[in-house]
Amino acid sequence: MKFTQRLAYYLFGILIGCMFLVYFFGEKKTEFCYLPNCRVLKDLRSKPVVYSKEAEAIFKEGWVTNDDVRNTLNYGKVDFDKSNIKEEDGKLYVIKGRNEANETIYVEMVNYSDKVKLKSITKEVK
Known part of the structure; x- marks a missing residue:
């Protein structure tokens, strides 16, 4: 042959x-989810989200919405240099994403075993 x-x-x-x-x-x-960024975001999406008082105050300002945070959890990039830090009983993760106005935002979330706490949201300073 x-x-x-x-x-x-x-x-x-x-x-x-x-x-x-x-x-x-x-x-x-x-879905293929074996890379570290994908695994962290999938774990954060799978748990219920609790908002801190600081995060609720930021939502009232109006420059970021709950949809922006959801999109950041789907398409964002985890900054591992600033993340995976022990905080309270969980680990802090900093995720870089964008809001509706196409501004870069940083979402800080604390990952517990049974829930996720949205700690704060900040804009990128240029």
Whole structure:
């Protein structure tokens, strides 16, 4: 059997295998979440959020909304240099995201075993 025939059989098998994987894993709505940033954000999204008094005051100012915080938890980037610090009974995480006005915001959240506390939200100073 020539090399081109073996390559064609191999590629055909790969194609059939990929079709099966897409069919089976498409039904389960699985996601690839093995990188540290993704794992932290997924863990924070999976728990109920409790707001601190400082965070509630910032929401009343109007430059940031609850949707901005949700979008930061979906698409933000965790600053690991400032994060993973023990605070109270949990760990502090600083997440960089954007608000509706496309300004850079930093969300500080404390991750407990059963809940997440939104500690504060700050704008990036230019």
